[in-house]
Amino acid sequence: MEKTYNPSAIEGTWYKTWEEKGYFAPSGEGTPYSIMIPPPNVTGSLHMGHAFQDSIMDAFIRYKRMKGFNTLWQVGTDHAGIATQMVVERKIMAEEGKTRHDYGREAFTDKIWEWKEESGGTITSQLRRLGASVDWETERFTMDDGFYKAVQEVFIRLYEDGLIYRGKRLVNWDPKLHTAISDLEVESQEKQGNMWYLRYPLADGETTGEGKDYIVVATTRPETMLGDTGVAVNPEDPRYKNLIGKDIILPLVGRRIPIVGDEHADMEKGTGCVKITPAHDFNDNEVGKRCGLPMINIMTLNGDIRDQAEAFNMDGSVNADIDTTIPEQFRGLERFEARKQIVAAFEEAGLLVKIDDHTLMVPYGDRSGVVIEPLLTDQWFVRTAPLAKEAIRAVEDGDIQFVPKQYENMYFSWMRDIQDWCISRQLWWGHRIPAWYDNSGKVYVGRNEAEVREKNGLGADVELRQDNDVLDTWFSSGLWTFGTQGWPEQTERLKTFHPTDVLVTGFDIIFFWVARMIMMTMHFIKDENGKPQVPFKYVYVTGLIRDENGVKMSKTKGNVLDPLDMIDGIDLEDLVEKRTGNMMQPQLAQKIEKQTRKTYPEGITPHGTDALRYTLYSLASTGRDINWDMKRLEGNRNFCNKIWNAANYVLMMTEGKDCGQGGVDVELTLADKWIISELQRVEAQVAKNMDDFRLDHASQNLYDFIWNEYCAWYLELSKPVLWDENASEERKRGTRRTLVRVLESICRILHPFMPYITEEIWQQIKPLAGVEGDTIMLAAYPVADESKIDAQAESDITWLKGFITGIRNIRAEMNLGPNKPLDVILRNTSEEDLRRLEENSSFLISLAKLSNLTALKSDEEAPMSATQLVGEMEVLVPMADLIDKDKEIARLGKEVEKLQKEVARFEGKLSNEKFVSSAPAAVIEKERTKLADAQTALKKMEEQMAAIKAL
């Protein structure tokens, strides 16, 4: 082994070996265990969220694989409709100055496939760097042929079940990308805007209750007034209720529109009158439906004002009765320009009452960044209510459990008032909707044109054209758990690995993806009894990883940390370049550069995959957000280094020596029995914490055991045995065997968390430990053996540690160097103390650096000494000339003070009648013991102090 730990030297080769040897594939034996990776966007690159989730999945997978399960970690990528289309559009624009329309649909999608072949593997290659043991052999892509089959089948069956319909409805329209998007792709942002108060004159000489011949409406979007088809007032409102059924002459347009009574108008808010634009506002659309108002669309797909409006009835049919003329001056205006012009026109006409400042939430497209427009378009929808019902039940009944549980609330609240899902997207990249239209606009759904013709008896003379739209990307990813396993065929894989065991994902896509997977899966996949099958039994929800200041990482803020940079390291200049190069808003570059130079003056040093993963586990607690801490990462790199050096020591002590592999006689020391016992405990703890999804606890258990017990104590305890020329061969052999066997077990327990370093060390030590196997990946995971738990050994070692620490304490307090050999005298020794002394004097002399160790007989006087207590036994270091009297008095004084406080506290507790009468006996007994111990210690310390003072 190399002298120093160098992660890059060991991490490169092992992954390649594992992959080539096919260790990641399901074994085909044992109980099935499966996880489906949330398919990353094929255009994406690995970020901290991926690293976090994928590390967690890998720990579970490696753990179960070692436990002998038939383990599948399904890998794949998502075709990410809009994102991918945009990437390739930008590319052809940059390289050839062409748009996708220059290419045409077919050639453009070919171009995307070409891109995917060349560049679509970025994220999967990065996944390899993390050590992810996914089954590469069966990698899927949501646009591959098999997946398309599943998507098509689902669409057709839902259509046949009456759960998919087409309609002209208001949707969130992205005027830049020219597509509908779902509610979830809309981000509301708070903006400073205005509220315009507009005067609408009443027709036919009518007046309000207050005698005015007009009413005033307030709006944040005055440009939509061109499409107003009514004004709503509250039916109870005394000011206006007499006007219900009367008309208004819509200013600028001159259209006569009715005043309707509707609950939506709140008497308390604004003026109490609401302009109703059913084609451009979701609430107005509802009012329009209730009051029978028509819809007038005034915008183009760009969000510009149309030359002529379009009028529809609520059922989507064309309304030919309405004059759709738009005043000439507004035609073709961009929407925000139109707003200015309309307001100006109102002002000119004397109809602008006032303009208030107003803070409002404005919807933006999360991809395009432009303001989303509610727009009337023809779209396909999934009727979600019936699907949601089953999906809610599955979580209510515990068939699916969220970890942590509070996310179930979030899920329920969304599912309870779920809206129909708009699944059509006006894109070219994606699963094209399997629907055809004839010239009359009648729609036929089928697997292909031939099938449609045959099923519907359409001759060759009937012209058919396929729907131009594609399906929402989440429609296909909703089928991920079963679509990847060969459905609609009833494959062996599907039977074996579905339902999957656990889904690991972030809370931000519970609605986007998790809920939809549950709905889709439960509708299509049934068990042998016809009961809907869940896609997964647990949903493990992770929090967001934020930067060191708790700020969400984003490119525009320039605070993104690349997991690979933490693995490989990156120098400052490269990091600055990475964060400031290729920015959408170059004006931020300077600020980002400054901040980066301040936070990472030395860049980022390499830490290796194992340290990164371990840090992620140690922070993986309750699904809440995490503020990334680079220091913690360094701490874990040090932990790797510690393990490396411990292995180095073990090898030095065992290589080429008899380690008792052959079953020959060995003698186990107290230290051996103790560390073996502790090993069983940590094995049990880790097993429990893995079952409870508490990777932070599991990693803490291992850290404690390996560093604070195995390295800090056991390795030290092994030295006096192995360096003792007089020790028996059985004894040395026993120690060597324990050293190497425990290390070998440590490697196996740790492997799911730190795959690389454990494999590397394991390969070195397996022959010494008498273990066989090609890889630690497939070695058996250690299971705690109750019979090896040795309470006697544990308490003896606790005593031993107390003894040694006591001596070290005196050394530190008295400024005695660690190497000065000390004579130690023991007083007030019990039988037990003497036994322990007898058995462990060599450990004590060696670890505490003693020159002599003697127990005082009851009638012997001790010289003046510094004192430490181990239980009731007094450990005395004779003062002679080497102890500073004042210092010792001060030290004892501190002890006495502490003990006095303790005694007082316990006495207080025990003298409380109510405590004694109502607390459980065990608790009282415990308190009594504590009191007695504290009193004894106090007495001894006081005596000692008095003796020294009297000197």
Added chain:
RNA sequence: AGGCGGUUAGCUCAGUUGGUUAGAGCGUUACGUUGACAUCGUAGAGGUCACCAGUUCGAAUCUGGUACCGCCUACCA
């Protein structure tokens, strides 16, 4: 506005049915390069568990309220 979550050492985080003398990593103080490891060792310091009230013999833990922070949903005509 409603819902959920958070507030524990200087920083990042644990704390599992109330019995704790509240823990870890990093940082910090002092000392120390003896033969696994200075990416280290040894010994320390550091917290009235946001605040108030209640339940209880006993509260970081349970209940109610307050403050601040975060997220989600809705509204803002």
